Amino acid sequence: MAHPETWLKVTPAGLFCEPGGFYVDPTRAVERAVISHGHSDHARPGHGAVLATAETLAIMRSRMGEARMGAPQVLRYGEVLGLNGVRLWLVPAGHVLGSAQVCLEWQGSRVVVSGDYKRQRDPTCAAFEPVPCDVFVTEATFALPVFRHPPPEAEVAKLLRSLVLFSERTHVVATYSLGKTQRLIRLLREAGWEQPVYLHGAQQTLCALYETLGVKLGELRSATLANKAEMVGGIVLAPPSAVQDRWARRLADPVVVAASGWMRVRQRAKMGGVELPLIISDHADWDELNRTVDEVGAPEVWVTHGRDDALVHAMGLRGIRGRALHLVGLGEEEEEAVP
Amino acid sequence: MSLTVFADLLERLVFTPGRNAKLALLGAWFAEMPDPERGLGLAALTEELVFSRAKPTLVRQVVEARADPVLLALSHDYVGDFAETAALIWPAREGVNAPPPTLAEVMQGLEETPKAELPALLSGWLDTLDPSGRLALLKLITGGLRVGVSARLARVALAEWSGQAVEDVEEVWHGIAPPYTSLFAWLEGRAERPDPREVPVFRPLMLAHPLEDFAGLRAADWRAEWKWDGIRVQLVAGPGGRRLWSRGADDISASFPEIVAAMEFHGVLDGELLVLRDGVVAPFADLQQRLNRKTVGAKMLREFPAAVRLYDQLFDGAEDLRALPFDARRARLEAFVAREQPARMDVSELIEFRDFAELEDLRAGARAAEIEGLMLKRADSPYVAGRQKGLWWKWKRDPLSVDAVLMYAQRGHGKRSSFYSDYTFGLWRDDGAGAAELVPIGKAYSGYTDAELAWLDKWIRANTTQRFGPVREVAKELVLEVAFDAAQLSPRHKSGVALRFPRIARLRRDKPAAEADRLESLMAHIGRPAGVA
Numbered sequence: 094m095a096h097p098e099t100w101l102k103v104t105p106a107g108l109f110c111e112p113g114g115f116y117v118d119p120t121r122a123v124e125r126a127v128i129s130h131g132h133s134d135h136a137r138p139g140h141g142a143v144l145a146t147a148e149t150l151a152i153m154r155s156r157m158g159e160a161r162m163g164a165p166q167v168l169r170y171g172e173v174l175g176l177n178g179v180r181l182w183l184v185p186a187g188h189v190l191g192s193a194q195v196c197l198e199w200q201g202s203r204v205v206v207s208g209d210y211k212r213q214r215d216p217t218c219a220a221f222e223p224v225p226c227d228v229f230v231t232e233a234t235f236a237l238p239v240f241r242h243p244p245p246e247a248e249v250a251k252l253l254r255s256l257v258l259f260s261e262r263t264h265v266v267a268t269y270s271l272g273k274t275q276r277l278i279r280l281l282r283e284a285g286w287e288q289p290v291y292l293h294g295a296q297q298t299l300c301a302l303y304e305t306l307g308v309k310l311g312e313l314r315s316a317t318l319a320n321k322a323e324m325v326g327g328i329v330l331a332p333p334s335a336v337q338d339r340w341a342r343r344l345a346d347p348v349v350v351a352a353s354g355w356m357r358v359r360q361r362a363k364m365g366g367v368e369l370p371l372i373i374s375d376h377a378d379w380d381e382l383n384r385t386v387d388e389v390g391a392p393e394v395w396v397t398h399g400r401d402d403a404l405v406h407a408m409g410l411r412g413i414r415g416r417a418l419h420l421v422g423l424g425e426e427e428e429e430a431v432p
Numbered sequence: 433m434s435l436t437v438f439a440d441l442l443e444r445l446v447f448t449p450g451r452n453a454k455l456a457l458l459g460a461w462f463a464e465m466p467d468p469e470r471g472l473g474l475a476a477l478t479e480e481l482v483f484s485r486a487k488p489t490l491v492r493q494v495v496e497a498r499a500d501p502v503l504l505a506l507s508h509d510y511v512g513d514f515a516e517t518a519a520l521i522w523p524a525r526e527g528v529n530a531p532p533p534t535l536a537e538v539m540q541g542l543e544e545t546p547k548a549e550l551p552a553l554l555s556g557w558l559d560t561l562d563p564s565g566r567l568a569l570l571k572l573i574t575g576g577l578r579v580g581v582s583a584r585l586a587r588v589a590l591a592e593w594s595g596q597a598v599e600d601v602e603e604v605w606h607g608i609a610p611p612y613t614s615l616f617a618w619l620e621g622r623a624e625r626p627d628p629r630e631v632p633v634f635r636p637l638m639l640a641h642p643l644e645d646f647a648g649l650r651a652a653d654w655r656a657e658w659k660w661d662g663i664r665v666q667l668v669a670g671p672g673g674r675r676l677w678s679r680g681a682d683d684i685s686a687s688f689p690e691i692v693a694a695m696e697f698h699g700v701l702d703g704e705l706l707v708l709r710d711g712v713v714a715p716f717a718d719l720q721q722r723l724n725r726k727t728v729g730a731k732m733l734r735e736f737p738a739a740v741r742l743y744d745q746l747f748d749g750a751e752d753l754r755a756l757p758f759d760a761r762r763a764r765l766e767a768f769v770a771r772e773q774p775a776r777m778d779v780s781e782l783i784e785f786r787d788f789a790e791l792e793d794l795r796a797g798a799r800a801a802e803i804e805g806l807m808l809k810r811a812d813s814p815y816v817a818g819r820q821k822g823l824w825w826k827w828k829r830d831p832l833s834v835d836a837v838l839m840y841a842q843r844g845h846g847k848r849s850s851f852y853s854d855y856t857f858g859l860w861r862d863d864g865a866g867a868a869e870l871v872p873i874g875k876a877y878s879g880y881t882d883a884e885l886a887w888l889d890k891w892i893r894a895n896t897t898q899r900f901g902p903v904r905e906v907a908k909e910l911v912l913e914v915a916f917d918a919a920q921l922s923p924r925h926k927s928g929v930a931l932r933f934p935r936i937a938r939l940r941r942d943k944p945a946a947e948a949d950r951l952e953s954l955m956a957h958i959g960r961p962a963g964v965a
Contacts, residue, residue, distance in 0.1 A: 238499070239507045239520035241563070259453075337843065339889075357520065357563075358511055359446065364901050366843060368447050403506045410500070 094201040097228040113179035120422030129208025130192035148191025186210040187221035189272030206230040212381040216279040229391035233399030234376045242378040248371040266350040267333040291316035293331035398423040434532040439568035445579035458589035471611025472535040478583040486542040488574045519567035532560045594619035599636035599817035607631040630672030634681045636817035640824035656783040659804040662706035669695040694775040700747035708739035713802035717920040739776045754815040805829045831915040838910040841892045852892040861951040871927045879935030911940035
């Protein structure tokens, strides 16, 4: 059996599968790339050819345009592809719509590159499936034991209570455009919120795309076109940058809400001027990370980015060999960026 | 009611920047919680609960028993606050069948449990709570809830919720201990107002309005005094004890033991607390050295000797003088001081004047930093709580000003949360290598018009050079005329100077930054009895 270190290399452009001749989530433009999901630190423009799920390719097309995304090739979950003797298949990662773990096998050893993932329920994407492997490649965005995400349903209930308490104000929720926004809308619908949800322009496109891909989101309206009075007592979703910017002045005495795993720590939330922090994350928390590592049973775990020191230490206590890859360029986008 | 409900209140308060929203949250707490939980919660918020046996080391002890030391250290390093780290890292335990404790159970448990059994007690409670409940419990022990509720705000909330005047609430407040059951009974109309009797309670102070103009005022109806730049205090002494109260009804007795020792009388006096050396009033910064100290050393007492300059008398013995006219109270005060001869106290002199023109000259001539301006009191005014128009006027001297350069800006809160509305500004000084550098001298977040705020916000966004969280550093190009009431030496500030009540007077878009004022010229005027800085 060839140890994965001999055929899956850490390069300046990211993880490179040497026998297969392709990169996984490269941070620079390369000839052939396998893309785990559509967040912009994983799906970058300018590659020659890109392989991903149909949903991820649709997201890339919407975000960067046909011309910059590279020649697309669809691979369905579970469908196995042979590339120069490397077996490659995709398994749901539960992170955002279309997100996949990249499973690779060569000469009898198996690596699973999980991309970003979570284990919590998410009605907008397929759930994570653990795949037994020899090396598990994981993120560590929230890899400190202080990060334990509560059930998202309870967090949404907090938002609904606040809407009753401050009915004369507009609640504006800072959410990242891809994944978090759609998940929050679905959670709101499940909790019985039937009124229109108002959106910043950046989120409208992706919500429309989710709808065409089969994720029903209910009535959505443009916050940019709506008048101030109409949005009183309502919910507006906008990217964090817009919430702090002049854009938010169109809202009546807004209650600033943020939905992120970072909201667990009080000072982080206060620093951002957040009045109602909701701990809703698309990343695995401390318990999910450790549970996942145990479930896949890999004797060796590579940590791509995030709080690798704590995770490597905790795995070491259980006899799992941890290796910090320090991949540069991951965690720069979306939720992973510390606010 | 369990601690979880109190934890929810804390969580809402900590993230609610607006005063009105805080008042609404507190009002809901008073209305919905039963006794004694609501009163204990109130006492916790105003930091009147202190546990003699449960200390911060107890928290450390129980957490270290449950968490891996490396992970605890990494987490503490990330979170910053130990109590919060502990609350978050605490591992949930399956099958805990006990309900979370109530506030009353926590109070009782922490006071009555033998020290050796405290760790087990605390661990057991932590197992029943969620993270915000754990944080509330741990913060009760370590102190410093830091949710932005002062004792004053809590009393305003009680007043607004009950419809009683805040002055009446304040007068009763200090005579009652947590959980304030008799206070709530009165506020809900179920009982008579509690009688403070001999307890040295705070009586709300009489305050003044800023003087608008002299039209319609007859000089003969008015008395004038200097407005000293210290802090307004109330001295209460009698058989029931002695207290030194701040204007906001905080008990500051412990910070000024020499004043308390000198209160060998029975009565209630109103005056200005100052640092006084050989009869000369020291700058406000000297008094600041003495504030907010739980204990005061001999060196502090020697170097920053405190005194009280008396303005008024509310009680002589048990006799309430507040309904008497000012002239009569003043006569009583002078007689009282002559009789009792309290150490460290004198009576603020009345200023003779024939007409307001003469008074205006006197005011213009008094530029000493320790004088804020003049007080005008109507000769027949009773001593009434709060700010009643037409009885007392404060006539502050004209503000000083500097032309400073905008250095940093920070977003405001609430309605201003999308505006850069807090400004740090600086003056030029020599950097020691022959060039000029800016040194920050203060921060202002008022004084501008809405239009100026919008312009400033736009300018700041267009001229940002660096960002630090909510703070932006800007190009050092915009001059602000900053008005302030006084400037004082302050070793605690990088520039060595502290401004009192700085506010933005004007935007000097016409002035090049290089022509803004220099720190030396401001320093040269500190404490000088004349001129503009």
